Amino acid sequence: MTLAVWDYLNEFEAERDDILDAVESVFRSGRLILGDSVRGFESEFAAYHGGGQCVTVDNGTNALVLALRAVGVKPGDEVITVSNTAAPTVVAIDAVGAVPVFVDVDRDTYLMDVEQVPKAVTERTRALLPVHLYGQCVDLAPLEKCARAGGLALVEDCAQAHGARRDGRIAGSTGDAAAFSFYPTKVLGAYGDGGAVLTGRDETADALRRLRYYGMENRYYVETTPGHNSRLDEVQAEILRRKLTRLDTYLAGRRAVADRYAEGLAGTGLVLPAVAPGNDHVYYVYVVRHPQREVIMREMERRSISLNISYPWPVHTMRGFAHLGYRPGDLPVTEHLAEEIFSLPMYPSLRPDDQERVIEALREVTDRL
């Protein structure tokens, strides 16, 4: 059988009773939307991050859309982000009518090159949207300074970085708002779609609660527009509550997998993930790099091991964003990385013997290059 790059079935087998009990408890509660499980998860998720408020939503993309709206981003405003990200980061900026402006990434960590951000600020810039990509935090200190100097909002895309820390600060606790996804593959994953926004500001949390509920504060009466229906349902919230109690165990599992790769793949010519000083990486994906990626991927496929590319196309080169006017060569580091990066099987329930098979196959394949 082909070894998948991500899989939840081992985990489900181990947690089956708890997950099914979560589902049953919601079904028996008599309340399927915005009930005790959503409220409970929101307060527990906020507490995990050291305080503030959590407003759950239906997915990570809408978490970004609502977060951008809640901090005041308006149509025509510019939002500075990266092109080396999951496309939804940029889809969300576009969905609020704002204009994405890209800076390049650091050639070692593949994260936003924060030194380029001040130069990208114009009089139309309204927000900065760094992405804690692959499970590692962007250095937010210079961005906070830049945001304060220019009166800009700072919104963190934490969809890949649940529990990650930099200099002791947990992802999502610094910005004016932080968006999370609970898509099943994520570090904290639901059994379906889910998302949340964290914020330390009461007025932002109030705005978010209206935005996800048609613009209403109370039933049937619209207070503000625009409105959305963007709620997390009770079943997913209850599952997430149970899984949140195990988040630190999942993080330890991911780090153990990463450590075994680092040891097993040393000397193969693969460029392994670089962890910036002060970072606690959570390894949402384990991204490596090699100039002969296509050969390696083909040979691994022949050995029944699937790999993935996160992501094969920089967002600024996609047809759907052609109207932004970027040209090949505009973001050289991002474009170069997209030709060489690929990711290895990574999830906390990856069995050591399966991982050993990946390492041995990679050693054999790279040996012949």
Ligand SMILES: *Cc1c(COP(=O)(O)O)cnc(C)c1O
């Ligand atoms: C997954 C992801 C999103 C979108 O989350 P969904 O829940 O799939 O809508 C946004 N940004 C990043 C960086 C992601 O990885």
